Amino acid sequence: MTQPMLEVKDLNAFYGKSHVLRGVNMEIMPGEVIALLGRNGVGRSTTAKAIMGEVAPKGEIIFKGKPIAGLESHKISRLGLGYVPESRDIFPTMTVRQNLVLGIKDMKNPGKYTVDDMLDMFPNLRNRADNAAGVLSGGEKQMLTMCRTLMGDPELIIIDEPTEGLAPKIVQQIGDTIAEIAKTGVSILLVEQKLSIALRIANRVYVMGHGEIVYGGTPADFATRDDVRKEWLEV
Amino acid sequence: METIVFALLNGVIYGLLLFMLSSGLTLIFSMMGVLNFAHASFYMLGAYFAYTIMGATSFWLALFIAPILVGLVGAVVERYGLRKVHANGHVAELLFTFGLAYLIEEIVKIVYGKTAVDYKIPSLLDFPAFTIYGASFPAYRMFMLFIAIGMLVGLWFLLKKTRAGLIIQAALTHPHMVGHLGHNVPLIFMTVFGIGCALAGLAGVIAGNIFVTDPAMAVLMGPIVFVVVVVGGIGSLEGAFLASILIGLLQNFAVGISASFADIFWFTGLSPTSEIGDITVSSLAPVLPFLLLVLMLIFRPRGLMGEQEL
Numbered sequence: 331m332t333q334p335m336l337e338v339k340d341l342n343a344f345y346g347k348s349h350v351l352r353g354v355n356m357e358i359m360p361g362e363v364i365a366l367l368g369r370n371g372v373g374r375s376t377t378a379k380a381i382m383g384e385v386a387p388k389g390e391i392i393f394k395g396k397p398i399a400g401l402e403s404h405k406i407s408r409l410g411l412g413y414v415p416e417s418r419d420i421f422p423t424m425t426v427r428q429n430l431v432l433g434i435k436d437m438k439n440p441g442k443y444t445v446d447d448m449l450d451m452f453p454n455l456r457n458r459a460d461n462a463a464g465v466l467s468g469g470e471k472q473m474l475t476m477c478r479t480l481m482g483d484p485e486l487i488i489i490d491e492p493t494e495g496l497a498p499k500i501v502q503q504i505g506d507t508i509a510e511i512a513k514t515g516v517s518i519l520l521v522e523q524k525l526s527i528a529l530r531i532a533n534r535v536y537v538m539g540h541g542e543i544v545y546g547g548t549p550a551d552f553a554t555r556d557d558v559r560k561e562w563l564e565v
Numbered sequence: 566m567e568t569i570v571f572a573l574l575n576g577v578i579y580g581l582l583l584f585m586l587s588s589g590l591t592l593i594f595s596m597m598g599v600l601n602f603a604h605a606s607f608y609m610l611g612a613y614f615a616y617t618i619m620g621a622t623s624f625w626l627a628l629f630i631a632p633i634l635v636g637l638v639g640a641v642v643e644r645y646g647l648r649k650v651h652a653n654g655h656v657a658e659l660l661f662t663f664g665l666a667y668l669i670e671e672i673v674k675i676v677y678g679k680t681a682v683d684y685k686i687p688s689l690l691d692f693p694a695f696t697i698y699g700a701s702f703p704a705y706r707m708f709m710l711f712i713a714i715g716m717l718v719g720l721w722f723l724l725k726k727t728r729a730g731l732i733i734q735a736a737l738t739h740p741h742m743v744g745h746l747g748h749n750v751p752l753i754f755m756t757v758f759g760i761g762c763a764l765a766g767l768a769g770v771i772a773g774n775i776f777v778t779d780p781a782m783a784v785l786m787g788p789i790v791f792v793v794v795v796v797g798g799i800g801s802l803e804g805a806f807l808a809s810i811l812i813g814l815l816q817n818f819a820v821g822i823s824a825s826f827a828d829i830f831w832f833t834g835l836s837p838t839s840e841i842g843d844i845t846v847s848s849l850a851p852v853l854p855f856l857l858l859v860l861m862l863i864f865r866p867r868g869l870m871g872e873q874e875l
Contacts, residue, residue: 384741402751403744412745419742421735428731435747437728482747 333395335360335486335517336381336411341389341399343373343380350376352541353389358486363508363518365528367563368538374521375416377538378488381519382406382413393486408435412484416491416521418475422464426455429463429474433481441483448477451510469500476507486517493524505530525563529553537562567698572817578706580813581713585768586786587793587805588720589761595737595800596754597647599655602662604765605787606669611635611766612773612782613677616684624687628712632767639762643755666783674780681779709771716767717806724802733757737800792854796861798871807869812854819850 334357343351351373358364368374380387383403391399398406407413421429430445449456452473458466463474472492479487489508493501505527512518512531522528528535529549537545537552539562545555552558590604614634618627642665650661686705693701724730736743736753744750769782776782793812797804827835827842835842861868 382745384745402749403741404747404749407745407747415742415745419739421739421742424731424735431728432731432735432743432748433746478746 332359334358334392335362335394336519337390337392338377338381339390339392341377341380341387341391343376343385343387345376345385350541351380351387354538354541354543356536356543356546358517358519360485361512361515361517362533363512363520363531365532365535366519366521366538367523367525367528367535369563369565370523372538372562373541374538375490378413378415378490378519378521381488382411407482407484410483410485412479412482412487414475414479414487414489414492416494418471420463420466420471420474420478423462425460426463426466426474427459429478430481433478435482441481443480443483445481448481452477452507467500468496469503472496472500472504473507476511480511480516484516486519487511488519488521490521491523492520493522493527501527567700568821570697571700571702572821573814574702574706574710576814576817577810578710578713578813579817580810581710581717582768582772583790583793583813584806584809585713585716585764586790587797587809588802589764590790591794591797591800591802591805592737592757593761594794596757597651597655597658599659599662600791600794600799601761602659602787603642603665603669604662604761605783605790606666607635607639607762607765608769608772608786609673609778609780609783610638610669611769612684612778613673613682613769614766615770615773616677616682616778619684619687624689628767628770631770632763635766635769636759636763640755640759642762643758647758648751648754666787670780670783677780679780681777684774684778686774705775709775712767712771716764720764720802789854792858796854796857796868798868800872801868801870804868804870812857815853815857816850819853820847822846 336358338354338356341351341354342349354373354377356364366374366377376385379385381391383398383401383406387399389399390397393406393409393411396409398409398411421432424432427445430448434440449459454470455473455477458470463471466474476489476492492504492508496504501524508518508520509531520528520532529552532549535545535547535549535552536543537558544562545552545558547555586604586608590601593601593604611631614631615624615627618630646661646665647658650657690705690708692704694704694707695702724734732743732748733753733756736748736750737757740750743753773782789812793808794805796812797806797808823845825837825843825845827837827839829846837843
């Protein structure tokens with residue numbers, strides 16, 4: 331039986347006295363695209379941050395068979411876990427090219443992508459390669475931050491709300507890009523609110539409510555579950 | 566004419582010396598979010614370490630080894646002190662650096678005594694570099710200028726032209742993201758703190774023998790360096806550079822002006838023998854940086870090139 335790429339067991343997390351994650355359980359198999367859905371404030375981003383070591387986790391997080399709960403961020407990243415945060419966090423005063431170079435973890439052993447590969451894949455970024463990243467549009471910034479993470483050659487990428495605040499046409503492009511990344515064999519945990527993009531790309535869907543997973547299934551099954559949609563997603 | 570040339574040269578040299586201290590302080594501020602009150606203590610350590618090494622070997626060896634030793638002390642302070650205190654917030658960090666400044670001063674007093682040590686300019690550089698209108702300019706000051714320019718170019722190259730420099734700059738503003746990209750942020754912070762302290766140590770090595778190397782040198786230099794960082798704009802290296810040169814020139818030109826208030830405000834009838842009229846511009850030189858600080862905080866709280874207001 332294939333070992334899961336990522337297993338999360340009984341994950342709890344706190345912000346001060348607030349108990350934000352209340353026993354999250356999920357698993358991601360190699361090459362899978364998982365959409366993590368839910369209303370604002372149910373703990374989706376906190377789940378991503380807890381896995382990546384930005385929020386102190388309580389519980390088990392196992393990546394490729396190794397426990398990673400509580401490890402420092404750079405150690406988690408070097409095991410092969412990439413993270414594209416909701417805030418995008420590009421380095422605004424540096425050029426697009428410099429941002430991409432910083433995605434390489436080790437210059438002696440660079441990943442399978444070069445800066446030129448990324449610029450070939452995204453011609454918009456090539457045109458702006460030597461511009462400060464701070465002047466890019468929202469969609470370009472999102473592309474850049476995903477490319478920068480890819481430069482580190484991750485096996486699993488957690489992408490948090492990539493379409494937040496973007497125009498519908500750009501949302502479509504971002505969706506296509508994530509689908510392209512998935513085709514290269516990289517597993518993806520997509521934290522998303524827009525059902526259309528999540529269901530188009532994902533192999534499986536998790537829905538969160540009140541800090542825990544309340545539903546898990548395939549997009550086909552999810553399409554039949556009006557009860558889940560009404561109770562946990564519709565506003 | 567020679568007054569202007571010498572004031573210009575001395576102003577630039579003093580300004581670059583201030584930048585050696587303020588560059589490290591402002592980088593460390595970007596990292597910690599608070600001013601390191603012990604920063605000038607590392608300047609003092611540089612001078613004392615150089616004095617000891619020079620006594621056993623030579624000034625030239627001290628010039629290389631003392632800043633490295635100070636940098637290592639700084640790295641240890643960050644790794645085993647500040648990093649642990651950081652978890653308890655900014656007030657704890659600030660108090661820690663306060664305590665550290667006094668601790669270093671007291672240790673220096675115990676080891677080297679309360680009076681100044683005889684840290685001398687190396688004989689190889691103890692001659693006049695050139696003479697203008699009969700006044701000579703010391704070669705050692707030119708040497709300070711070259712060292713300071715070398716430091717400036719080296720720091721610029723490190724931060725702007727190397728990948729390590731890019732990682733440092735990114736880590737100062739987006740530490741979490743840099744960690745997620747696989748870079749060891751705690752190690753970067755320790756390195757930045759060490760480099761900042763080493764630069765302060767280098768300033769101590771080259772300035773300790775031309776000024777005075779005594780346990781009060783940190784207390785004397787510390788406030789000026791804080792002024793530079795605030796006037797330049799907290800967290801801005803470019804601002805720290807501008808402010809360093811500005812304050813260096815301001816102080817050195819002021820020292821060279823012997824006119825009194827009575828001379829300047831003659832039209833008010835101010836008597837040259839009165840307490841106010843007797844004050845000379847040169848006597849105000851030490852006050853000017855603090856006057857600049859006060860004015861800057863009132864009219865431009867983010868400093869010359871800073872992005873955040875105090």
